[in-house]
Amino acid sequence: MTTSERTVFDAAAAEDILRRACALADVEPDGIRMMRFGDHAVFRIAGGQIVSRVGRSPERLPSVQREVAVAGWLADAGYPAARLVTAAEQPVVVEGHPVTFWEGLGDGETYANTREMGELLRRLHELESPTFSLPPLRPFDKVTQRLKRAAIPDPSRAYLQALAEKLAAEYDRLEFALPAGPVHGDFNVGNVLRDVGGHPKVIDLDGFGTGPREWDLTQTAMYYDSFGWHTEAEYSDFVQGYGFDVREWSGYAVLRSARELLMVAWLSQNAGTNPRAAEEVEKRVETLRSGGSRRDWAPF
Structure with a gap:
């Protein structure tokens, strides 16, 4: 074939x-x-x-x-x-x-704790840049690419694309607090697994690029404040491990909204073959429209 x-x-x-x-x-x-x-x-x-x-x-x-x-x-x-x-x-x-x-890393289901995550991310951001070039971080390009493949209703697609354009304009106006450099691009607890010896290691390396370090900090913050997937103590440990609380930066809400949009666009790729995913996408779209709580978003 x-x-x-x-x-x-x-x-x-x-x-x-x-x-x-x-x-x-x-x-x-x-x-x-x-x-x-x-x-x-x-x-x-x-x-x-x-x-x-x-x-x-x-x-x-x-x-x-x-x-x-x-x-x-x-x-x-x-x-x-x-x-x-x-x-x-x-x-x-x-x-x-x-x-x-x-x-393979251990059982593939044992994750690092949030303090270890913060320390690993700080170490990553302190590395010298590689000798090869990394592309600039362009998160909204992914939204467009994913929506093209998504089997979702046209009104939902149009709403998500319009939201992407709005957030992209806001993103371009942000003034970042941390220096730019290499970023993982998708740094979250699901991408820091323990190996057979119990040592945490970072996985999913295909999203690396060059951009604001705040981008790598946002998922752990939103998993705490938007979704309740981390406790207050766990988030505090992450902040102490890294040394900076992205939630105190003025542009955090824009990055959080961009990340939420990416979560919806990511899931929309499976809507054509997975009825449960299609239903979840529509629920998430309605939440974005209404500004409702994200706490009932089902994990995928």
Whole structure:
């Protein structure tokens, strides 16, 4: 099947691509189990010893190539992050979809505490920039790309795109408190896992770019104040670990709104194949319209 023939990227299509990539990379496709499905389909292989990420579309290739370069940079710097495995050149490309193979980290479900997260993020922001160039952070480009693929009602799509344009204009007027530099792009508790030795490591490296460090701080803050997913004590530990409270900066509300929009756009990609996701997207859109509480947003 060619790239043009595959019109649906669902769990079955992703696993088919993974199995073909395993053959090319000389990896045994034993015990394949899907972990999550978003911009990538993420699988555990060989009892969790290997984690594979299958890009949703050929458009993901540049960011995955950057992810591979970032992984090498962080390894050379001795920074605790996910490491690539297999001797094959990565990413492996099947039907245009980029596929990567990574060391499995523990059970894949044991997360760092928030103080460790803050300390790791501070260390990341203190690293010297890599010798290769990182693209400027352009979060609203992702919204547009995701909405193009989303099978959602036209009024919802139009509302989300208009909101993105409004927030992009506000974002461009912000005056940031911290110096710009390399950022993870998607730093949150779900992306800081413990390895088999119990040591926290940062994963999901494909969103790296150059931009305001406040962007990396916002998710943990909003998980506390908007969603209640962190306690006050946990958020305080994060602030102490990093050394700066982004909630006290004047532009925080704009970044929080941008992050919420990205969460909705991310989920909208699955609306065409997952009725529960489609229902959740519409609920979230209504919440954004009305300014209602985000505390009943279901996790995906």
